[in-house]
Amino acid sequence: MRNVVTGLGLLSIVLSTTLQAAEPAEVPTVHALALFGDPALPPGFDHLPHVNPDAPHGGTMAQAAQGSFDSTNPFIVRGTPASGLMQVYDTLLESSPNEPFTMYGLLAGGIRLDPDRRWVEFDLRPEAHFQDGEPVLAEDVVFSFDTLTTKGSPFYRAYYSDVTDAIAVDRDTVRFELGDSESRELPLIIGQLPVLPEHFWAGRDFEAVTRAPLFGSGPYRISEVSPGRRIVYQRDDSYWGKELGLNRGRYNIERLEYDYYRDQSVALEAFKAGLIDFRLESSASNWATAYDFPAHEEGLVKQIIVPDGQPAGMQSFVMNLREPRFDDVRVREAITLAFDFDWLNQNLFYGAYQATDSYFENSEMEATGLPSPGELELLEPLSDELPERLFNEPLPIKQPDDLRQRLYKAMDLLRAAGYEARDGVMINTATNQPLNIEILLYSTQFERIAQPLVRNLARIGIRARVRTVDVNQYLNRLRNFDFDMVVGSFPQSANPGNEQREYWGSEYAERPQSRNLIGLEDPVIDTLVDDLIAASSREEMDAAAQALDRVLRWGFYVIPQFHLAAYRIAIWDKFGYREPFSPYALDLSSWWIDPERAKRVESRQRNR
Structure with missing residues (x-):
């Protein structure tokens, strides 16, 4: 909000x-x-x-939390x-x-x-x-x-x-x-x-876990805490800033409820039953097929698309460089070749997504073609530490379109990295150990995306498995970097800066709960991040971001997935909002409850 x-x-x-x-x-x-x-x-x-x-005040917005x-x-x-x-x-x-x-x-x-x-x-x-x-x-x-x-x-x-x-x-x-x-x-x-x-x-331990209704100076206060199940916020009628021009017409909804569900399919059924009012849909399959139910047909449930003007960023399977099996860039590249976006998009996503290539996807900061003069000014002093192909081969990286050809190339890369196939299993000839990978998840929703990757990896002798755990165990393992691969996201704004240090900086590689999930400790990347932060013009910033993007992509640290430059929202039709939507953020604080439509919706929900 x-x-x-x-x-x-x-x-x-x-x-x-x-x-x-x-x-x-x-x-x-x-x-x-x-x-x-x-x-x-x-x-x-x-x-x-x-x-x-002049938006009215009142009503409730109930959302599902994971x-x-x-x-x-x-x-x-x-x-x-x-x-x-x-x-x-x-x-x-x-x-x-x-x-x-x-x-x-x-x-x-x-x-x-x-x-x-x-x-x-x-x-x-x-x-x-x-x-x-x-x-x-x-x-x-x-x-x-x-x-x-x-x-x-x-x-x-x-x-x-x-x-x-x-x-x-x-x-x-x-x-x-x-x-x-x-x-x-x-x-x-x-x-x-x-x-x-x-x-x-004063006198309290800030670092201790608490379930108390903590307070600040914001527009909502905590009114109900049921650990693990539900948290409710109440609009603060005495909020000091409600008449500021920045806030007038915002924070209109009286109660904000977050009900917790361990499974997204259960949360979807709760939405259909009217227990949830607002749903941000992350599944293309659900968006295409799951909302065909009576309330939708009666016009009481709406599906809306809200454009997202920010860079798409990078959603990916992240490889953990703290694990020695990922040390060799040829191994990492081979693993990326097993991901078949076209098959997923056609068979699971109803053609809804676009493949992601760049860490700054859908923006002027995305590196394309060969390095520009602005990039070369930053990259050439670092050339001794960079692969030659970075300077000689254009982006996006050209790989075979046919999956079979990509898997042949992957096997060649693995052999060059010191592996050989024994009884269908890739074995490291130096250590005599198989190449095994665990993909750690917290939601069954991503299993259908990970399993095709697991099958393709098996075809080149890599033993991979998916392990889905509860959210708390997942977060604990994530904090301590106890994983081989996870699904990670590196969101970007139109103006990246200091947050890039925590994404890629060496000093955060071993710091618990940092966002350097990859475990990068590379002086070249540290230098490029500093260049990006120090840029004094839009042109310098774009060039620095492109140089950083290029180096990260040629490192093959992640398996890029896909993106959609929009929000998919399903709602029970009791909300008011102005269109067009704001271009640079989804500002739900500007929504309100329409009293007449809310009565109709609530009547339908009671009589269901």
Whole structure:
């Protein structure tokens, strides 16, 4: 429900008031930070363009969540956090889903950025308060920064690694000292900091798993916790920010319910029975065939497609380089050749998807053809550590179209890597061990995608098996990198930046719960990530992303899967929303319950 655009990589900040000629003492206070030009909305704007400022309040939205949960603290390594918890917390700034490069003041009513990017200051709104009535103070911001970067998930340590200090200048002003002025996105990602109440956490163990109804300063408060089964949020009528232009017409629904189901097929049946109101459908097969039931025929259930303007990113089978069997790039390439997207798309997906090639799919940051001059400027100094084919062979990587020919090529690669087939099994001639792989899953829904891969791997002598475990066991194994292969996702925004360190950076390869699932420890990739973060223009950023994309793809670290540049949504027809939808995020906070349609739906559900 909160409009959070994952991993904003904002590379060139231009304040709505020009700063170049300003002396430090004359730095103006502005209402927003924007990339490439001015913010679209002026100071004091009434509401965001995609919302209905007169939307009614009330009603319930029930959604299904997968698996289980045992924690209401979403910021720590331990425990499995419940869905929806970030709706409880406000941040200093919030992005607009209508602009890819702008963040407006939320808790912060004013922003000052040093022209030399040595510091950024935020003036807190004096009316901002936590859900217990206590004011939000600069000390709370400093506490949040210090706590999240030292005791929170590794993500925060990576995301804010270039901040050298956070200082409460006075009661309502907080200042961040910036150690890396080349990271053009840094002031904006500081604005994404969730602010926690210091007075609540005093004397409490922040790192301990808790099921208490924790609170922040956001638009919803936790009203019901049933661990592993259900969590409910209630709209906070005393929310301090409900009249801000950023929030007017948002957070309209009174109750948000998340009911947990261990199996997606059971969740689908719950939707059909009217126990769930809103369903984000991830299965092309379900989308095509599973919604043919009476309520749909009566017009009480709708299927809608919402375009997604963000890069598709990379969803893939991820190989764990911490396992020695994946050390050789020829072995990794051979494994990728066994994945048959065309067969899956035709037989399982009703032709709904497109094959994914790039880590920045569906964007200008995708590397294509041979390296561009901008890429070569970054890659050539690193050429001694890169394969020659990276410079000489174009992207996308050309592989045989016929599966049989791909499998022949895979066997040749395995033989070159030191394997030989013995009784139909690929054996490492140096260790005399078979090449075995376990694909770890938490949802049976992905088994139908993994099993064809398992069968194709068997044809080239690789023994693979699928193991599906419950969500908690899966997360524990994921945190400790205890897997051979998993299905992983590396989402991207239109402006990648600091989050790339945690995806690919060497310092996160062995850090529990980091997003470096692959286990990459490569100085070349570290250098390219630094180049991407330091880019000072859109052209430099695109070239750096393309160079990084090219190196990752020639490393064959993952088996790319497929993508759809849209959201598939099934709903019971009681919701109101404005069209066209915002282009850069699915902002459910702008939806509302239509009272008349809700009565019709609820009558049908009661009489079912």
